[in-house]
Amino acid sequence: MPSFKLISAATCPFVQRSAITLEHKQVPYDIEFIDLADKPQWFVELSPLGKVPVLVVRDGEREIVLFESAVINEYLDEITPGSLLPADPLLRARHRAMIEFASAMIADTWRMGTASTREAAHEHALALRHKLTRLESELVGPFFTGEELSLVDTATIPVLLRAVWTVELAPELAVFDGLDKIRAWHAAATELDAVERSAVPNLRELYRAYLGDRADSWVGSKLASA
Numbered sequence: 001m002p003s004f005k006l007i008s009a010a011t012c013p014f015v016q017r018s019a020i021t022l023e024h025k026q027v028p029y030d031i032e033f034i035d036l037a038d039k040p041q042w043f044v045e046l047s048p049l050g051k052v053p054v055l056v057v058r059d060g061e062r063e064i065v066l067f068e069s070a071v072i073n074e075y076l077d078e079i080t081p082g083s084l085l086p087a088d089p090l091l092r093a094r095h096r097a098m099i100e101f102a103s104a105m106i107a108d109t110w111r112m113g114t115a116s117t118r119e120a121a122h123e124h125a126l127a128l129r130h131k132l133t134r135l136e137s138e139l140v141g142p143f144f145t146g147e148e149l150s151l152v153d154t155a156t157i158p159v160l161l162r163a164v165w166t167v168e169l170a171p172e173l174a175v176f177d178g179l180d181k182i183r184a185w186h187a188a189a190t191e192l193d194a195v196e197r198s199a200v201p202n203l204r205e206l207y208r209a210y211l212g213d214r215a216d217s218w219v220g221s222k223l224a225s226a
């Protein structure tokens with residue numbers, strides 16, 4: 001087995017996707033946190049897009065730098081027992097598409113949390129809710145395909161966590177109202193050891209503080225009155 005080093009930023013949902021996959025597949029790894037607001041020069045040279053996650057893979061003589069969470073996760077899945085993607089090529093393609101769909105939800109969630117006005121936050125909340133409503137009709141429960149975790153789960157759980165933390169601050173955004181299977185998905189995810197170990201222990205507080213520190217965030221402004 002190669003050795004792995006995950007380059008992380010503590011609150012990044014894309015990093016958490018890979019960390020959940022590493023933890024769930026019980027792959028040993030080192031982790032190094034960087035400050036994205038002040039990227040170290042070695043990281044700028046290492047990361048082709050200047051983004052986290054980056055997975056540095058040392059395999060014998062080779063050192064290969066992987067980037068893009070979906071690519072990292074598929075690689076980790078391929079080199080470990082028990083696939084987190086369906087065997088059928090058509091379903092596998094559908095799962096890859098749903099992982100991309102989860103990326104769009106990460107964008108909605110970030111925009112909802114950082115929007116400067118109530119109206120804009122509601123607009124992004126609605127966009128997120130539309131996507132979650134689609135998912136509600138497709139997901140088996142408690143996880144995407146049933147009892148077992150899939151790569152769609154490892155890609156979606158980080159956004160479910162952050163969306164819930166955002167709505168805790170501004171319940172009027174009503175993202176999850178009536179979406180009982182999505183709520184159950186979130187609840188099941190929070191019970192997983194792999195999810196707990198994938199993040200720094202105070203991630204919820206860090207995420208809230210990140211929103212609160214943004215002077216222009218309407219959701220963040222709720223922290224002052226929370």
Ligand SMILES: N[C@@H](CCC(=O)N[C@@H](CS)C(=O)NCC(=O)O)C(=O)O
Binds near residue numbers: 015067069
């Ligand atoms: N498509 C990428 C997105 C990664 C991404 O956007 N990471 C953010 C942090 S959450 C980042 O590194 N941003 C730094 C920058 O854009 O300068 C993936 O799935 O890995």
